[in-house]
Amino acid sequence: MQRRWLLVRGLGLALGAVMLWWAQEPGQAQAGDGKKWYKGNLHTHTSHSDGDSTPMEVAAWYKGNRYQFLALTDHNYFTEIEGLNAMHAAHERFLLITGEEVTDAFDRKPVHINGVGLTRLVAPTGGRTMVETIQKNVDAIRAAGGLPSVNHPNFGWAFGSKELLQVEGANLFEVYNGHHGVNNLGGGGWESMDELWDALLTAGKRWHGIAVDDAHTFKTTGKNLAVPGRGWVVARAARLEAGEIMAAIRAGDFYASTGVELASVERSERGLKLEVKPASSFKHRVHFIGRNGKVLKAVTENVAEYQLQPGDGYVRARVDASNGDQAWTQPVWAR
Numbered sequence: 016m017q018r019r020w021l022l023v024r025g026l027g028l029a030l031g032a033v034m035l036w037w038a039q040e041p042g043q044a045q046a047g048d049g050k051k052w053y054k055g056n057l058h059t060h061t062s063h064s065d066g067d068s069t070p071m072e073v074a075a076w077y078k079g080n081r082y083q084f085l086a087l088t089d090h091n092y093f094t095e096i097e098g099l100n101a102m103h104a105a106h107e108r109f110l111l112i113t114g115e116e117v118t119d120a121f122d123r124k125p126v127h128i129n130g131v132g133l134t135r136l137v138a139p140t141g142g143r144t145m146v147e148t149i150q151k152n153v154d155a156i157r158a159a160g161g162l163p164s165v166n167h168p169n170f171g172w173a174f175g176s177k178e179l180l181q182v183e184g185a186n187l188f189e190v191y192n193g194h195h196g197v198n199n200l201g202g203g204g205w206e207s208m209d210e211l212w213d214a215l216l217t218a219g220k221r222w223h224g225i226a227v228d229d230a231h232t233f234k235t236t237g238k239n240l241a242v243p244g245r246g247w248v249v250a251r252a253a254r255l256e257a258g259e260i261m262a263a264i265r266a267g268d269f270y271a272s273t274g275v276e277l278a279s280v281e282r283s284e285r286g287l288k289l290e291v292k293p294a295s296s297f298k299h300r301v302h303f304i305g306r307n308g309k310v311l312k313a314v315t316e317n318v319a320e321y322q323l324q325p326g327d328g329y330v331r332a333r334v335d336a337s338n339g340d341q342a343w344t345q346p347v348w349a350r
C-alpha cells in the first residue's frame with residue numbers, strides 16, 4: 016500500500032515537473048508584432064579548445080537550463096553544428112549557431128573577437144598596431160559571413176574605447192563576461208565596461224552590449240572557475256532560427272542580463288520603456304543613462320520609461336538588483 020502511494024506520489028511529482036517545464040517554456044509571445052523572447056549565450060568553450068566538456072555536453076547543459084540558443088565559440092576552432100542541431104531541432108526548443116573565438120594578440124595583449132554565425136574557420140590575422148589587429152580580425156569575420164563581437168576588452172588590460180572608436184564594421188561588445196579574469200568593472204584608471212560603452216555612444220558610435228558566460232568549466236564549480244549561467248542575452252525574434260536571432264542581435268532587439276528578467280522592452284526614437292519582472296525577494300533600481308554616462312533618471316517601479324529630450328543624443332537602461340544581478344537594454348537614439 017505504502018509502495019503504491021509512493022509510486023503515485025512519484026508520478027505526481029514527475030507530472031508536476033513536466034507541467035512546470037511547459038509552463039516555463041520560453042519563447043513566450045510579447046504583445047504586438049507576435050515576436051517572442053529567446054534566451055541564449057553567445058560565448059562558450061568546449062573540449063575543442065580549453066573547455067572541459069564536449070560540444071554535446073555543453074549544448075545539453077544550456078538546453079537543460081532553459082536556454083533556447085547557443086554559439087559554441089572555441090579558440091580558433093570552427094565547430095560543425097549540423098549533427099547537434101539535428102538532435103535538438105524538435106519543437107523549436109534549442110538552436111545552435113556557428114561560432115568561433117578568433118584568438119589573436121598584439122604586443123602580447125589578447126585580442127579575442129567572436130565570430131557568430133560564421134560559415135567557416137577564420138584564422139587570426141595579426142596586425143601592426145592594436146587597432147589594426149582588431150580591425151583585420153573584424154574584417155576577416157565579416158568576410159566569412161559572421162557577426163563580429165569584441166570580447167572582454169579589459170582581459171589582460173588589452174584595449175579600451177580609445178581603440179574601439181577607431182574600428183569600423185563592428186558594433187557588438189561584451190558589457191559583461193562571466194569569466195573571473197576579465198575585469199568587467201575596470202579600475203586603476205581603466206574604464207568599466209559601462210564606461211567604455213558610454214564613451215563609444217557619446218562619440219556617436221552605435222554599439223550594442225551583450226552579456227556572456229565565456230564558460231570553460233561544466234564539470235566543477237567555484238568562484239574562480241568560468242562556469243556557465245552567469246551572463247546571457249534575451250533576443251526578440253519571430254522564430255528560433257539563426258538568421259532571425261542574428262538579425263535581432265544586429266538590430267539591438269535584445270537585452271543582456273546576469274539575472275534580472277524583463278517582461279518587455281519598447282525602443283523607439285521617442286525613448287525607452289521597459290518592464291522589470293518582479294522578483295519575490297529582491298528590489299531593483301532602473302537607471303536611464305545618457306551622454307558621458309550621466310544618469311538621466313532613476314526609478315524603482317517595475318514599469319519604467321524615459322522620453323528623449325532635445326540634446327539627449329541617446330538613452331539606454333541598466334537595471335541593478337539588490338542581489339547584484341543586472342540587465343542592460345540597448346540604446347535608442349533621438350532623431
Ligand SMILES: [Zn+2]
Binds near residue numbers: 116127166167
Ligand atoms: Zn577570450
Ligand SMILES: [Zn+2]
Binds near residue numbers: 058060116
Ligand atoms: Zn572565450
